[in-house]
Amino acid sequence: MLTAIRYEPGTLYLLDQRVLPAEERWLALATASEVAEAIRCMVVRGAPAIAIAAGYGLALAARRGSDLDEAARTLVAARPTAVNLRWGVDRVRQARDIEAAARDLHDDDLRVNLALGEHGATLLDGGVLTICNTGALATGGHGTALGMVRSAIAHGRDIHLYACETRPWFQGARLTAWECAQDRIRCTLVADGAAASVLASGRARAVVVGCDRVARNGDTANKLGTLNLAVIARHFGVPLYVAMPWSSYDPATATGRDIIVEERDPAELGGYQHGPVDAWNPAFDVTPAELVSAWVTETGVVRVLGEG
Amino acid sequence: MLTAIRYEPGTLYLLDQRVLPAEERWLALATASEVAEAIRCMVVRGAPAIAIAAGYGLALAARRGSDLDEAARTLVAARPTAVNLRWGVDRVRQARDIEAAARDLHDDDLRVNLALGEHGATLLDGGVLTICNTGALATGGHGTALGMVRSAIAHGRDIHLYACETRPWFQGARLTAWECAQDRIRCTLVADGAAASVLASGRARAVVVGCDRVARNGDTANKLGTLNLAVIARHFGVPLYVAMPWSSYDPATATGRDIIVEERDPAELGGYQHGPVDAWNPAFDVTPAELVSAWVTETGVVRVLGEG
Numbered sequence: 001m002l003t004a005i006r007y008e009p010g011t012l013y014l015l016d017q018r019v020l021p022a023e024e025r026w027l028a029l030a031t032a033s034e035v036a037e038a039i040r041c042m043v044v045r046g047a048p049a050i051a052i053a054a055g056y057g058l059a060l061a062a063r064r065g066s067d068l069d070e071a072a073r074t075l076v077a078a079r080p081t082a083v084n085l086r087w088g089v090d091r092v093r094q095a096r097d098i099e100a101a102a103r104d105l106h107d108d109d110l111r112v113n114l115a116l117g118e119h120g121a122t123l124l125d126g127g128v129l130t131i132c133n134t135g136a137l138a139t140g141g142h143g144t145a146l147g148m149v150r151s152a153i154a155h156g157r158d159i160h161l162y163a164c165e166t167r168p169w170f171q172g173a174r175l176t177a178w179e180c181a182q183d184r185i186r187c188t189l190v191a192d193g194a195a196a197s198v199l200a201s202g203r204a205r206a207v208v209v210g211c212d213r214v215a216r217n218g219d220t221a222n223k224l225g226t227l228n229l230a231v232i233a234r235h236f237g238v239p240l241y242v243a244m245p246w247s248s249y250d251p252a253t254a255t256g257r258d259i260i261v262e263e264r265d266p267a268e269l270g271g272y273q274h275g276p277v278d279a280w281n282p283a284f285d286v287t288p289a290e291l292v293s294a295w296v297t298e299t300g301v302v303r304v305l306g307e308g
Numbered sequence: 309m310l311t312a313i314r315y316e317p318g319t320l321y322l323l324d325q326r327v328l329p330a331e332e333r334w335l336a337l338a339t340a341s342e343v344a345e346a347i348r349c350m351v352v353r354g355a356p357a358i359a360i361a362a363g364y365g366l367a368l369a370a371r372r373g374s375d376l377d378e379a380a381r382t383l384v385a386a387r388p389t390a391v392n393l394r395w396g397v398d399r400v401r402q403a404r405d406i407e408a409a410a411r412d413l414h415d416d417d418l419r420v421n422l423a424l425g426e427h428g429a430t431l432l433d434g435g436v437l438t439i440c441n442t443g444a445l446a447t448g449g450h451g452t453a454l455g456m457v458r459s460a461i462a463h464g465r466d467i468h469l470y471a472c473e474t475r476p477w478f479q480g481a482r483l484t485a486w487e488c489a490q491d492r493i494r495c496t497l498v499a500d501g502a503a504a505s506v507l508a509s510g511r512a513r514a515v516v517v518g519c520d521r522v523a524r525n526g527d528t529a530n531k532l533g534t535l536n537l538a539v540i541a542r543h544f545g546v547p548l549y550v551a552m553p554w555s556s557y558d559p560a561t562a563t564g565r566d567i568i569v570e571e572r573d574p575a576e577l578g579g580y581q582h583g584p585v586d587a588w589n590p591a592f593d594v595t596p597a598e599l600v601s602a603w604v605t606e607t608g609v610v611r612v613l614g615e616g
Binding site for chain 1: 439475503533
């Protein structure tokens with residue numbers, strides 16, 4: 001099974017997702033702060049995957065006898081938006097056997113994704129539009145939104161995935177396309193600007209995305225561009241499904257307004273290196289709950305029943 | 309004034325827009341087929357600009373005593389979507405003095421854009437979202453949608469432009485950002501996926517775009533991603549203005565369904581060079597007339613009055 005995270009006592013190996021698919025380079029990390037830096041600079045990305053990596057970061061700190069509270073703070077601070085990061089670090093920090101807890105977190109994530117995929121499989125058929133990478137590379141294996149696609153295919157559904165490039169990091173073009181090629185999932189890459197064309201032409205009949213934090217009221221933070229897809233899906237009468245492991249649900253955050261959206265270096269945007277103009281580079285956006293058709297979790301499909 | 313097209317008898321000079329802003333490289337072309345190739349491979353782009361370049365292509369053919377009908381066919385076939393290309397070639401082809409007609413076409417375009425800008429200037433104030441490049445680089449000067457912005461600023465409007473990167477060619481990130489920097493237009497570059505965030509946050513209160521062909525009923529073909537913006541603008545109650553020189557209006561095409569949308573090489577998409585997945589790379593999309601608030605032309609602002 002495709003994996004991007006391997007742990008051996010004292011060393012965390014991460015597949016460097018900044019250079020895929022041109023190169024399959026594994027980095028070996030020995031300390032929690034190395035792990036935090038790898039999360040910050042996107043060697044590893046995807047809400048579940050950064051939680052798993054951070055759990056192992058604590059395991060590295062425990063093995064070296066480092067201050068676990070300080071390690072936990074450093075890891076949680078690496079990226080602000082995904083709530084899984086804090087959740088994973090808290091869960092591992094509270095355990096007696098830190099290393100075993102980190103492994104459990106990793107193993108559980110795969111089980112969660114397989115269960116989530118089963119619940120979501122029947123929602124998908126035919127063309128499906130997605131954004132970013134929500135597959136094995138973004139998780140402990142199988143994936144969340146891409147996991148639903150994998151499960152649907154396993155159930156014999158004739159899925160054709162349309163993957164948005166996902167600027168500025170090209171997670172769709174580089175990572176989802178690569179995963180699909182590895183697993184022979186039928187996948188057509190499109191520019192982010194083609195989303196409306198994909199739906200208007202009937203190529204896709206559902207949109208499926210992951211999430212980084214879902215507020216108590218269902219407002220959903222996910223990769224920048226998700227709100228575009230949500231509005232466009234609603235316009236064309238196409239359902240939007242959010243693959244949401246419960247570790248991404250944050251009842252402590254009341255609404256989307258309370259979610260901190262990470263703003264990254266403008267230099268990630270194209271042409272910026274040559275031009276003296278300003279740039280705005282939020283890594284996420286927040287989709288209001290009313291634009292989400294259902295949240296697919298490891299325990300079942302959650303729908304908000306409308307006023308009607 | 310910023311220009312990307314210069315003609316001297318027997319030679320057409322084009323600023324190579326594929327390498328801007330890293331490099332300001334001028335290419336010297338001597339034949340109509342060289343001009344057609346420059347249009348095809350996007351040395352010059354933008355519906356008005358390719359019409360002007362094609363007009364000069366005919367002038368080159370006339371000077372060399374080449375077959376003008378063949379030259380006209382080659383030039384018109386270079387790109388299928390923008391109707392200005394055929395319109396410009398037909399206009400120059402019918403003239404007695406081909407070279408003078410080509411120069412007239414170029415001069416007229418600047419006048420048209422200045423007039424269009426005047427008509428559109430009062431529609432814009434504060435934050436404005438745009439896509440692609442619709443400025444001097446895309447036209448004979450001043451620009452269409454970006455011309456409206458220039459004119460609005462000249463009228464003292466406090467405009468802040470938000471420019472979508474515009475994948476896959478980055479016309480926004482490379483060309484619009486560069487033009488804005490040259491002319492000190494306040495401009496913030498954003499990823500295409502940030503369009504909904506720009507409007508949801510109130511940063512922009514209008515969307516302004518160019519067009520490549522407007523069908524008789526108002527359906528509007530423009531750079532891929534325009535339909536995304538149109539749907540998102542409608543959702544957030546923000547007006548969408550299409551800057552449309554009458555040379556882009558095509559009464560011979562009944563509706564958007566009849567517009568040929570050019571599909572370009574999938575290799576233009578990110579990551580594609582490394583991955584064996586399929587890709588779909590339409591260069592344009594078609595926005596239904598009902599999503600357009602107004603078309604701004606050189607003779608005035610055209611609105612379709614609703615059923616209400």
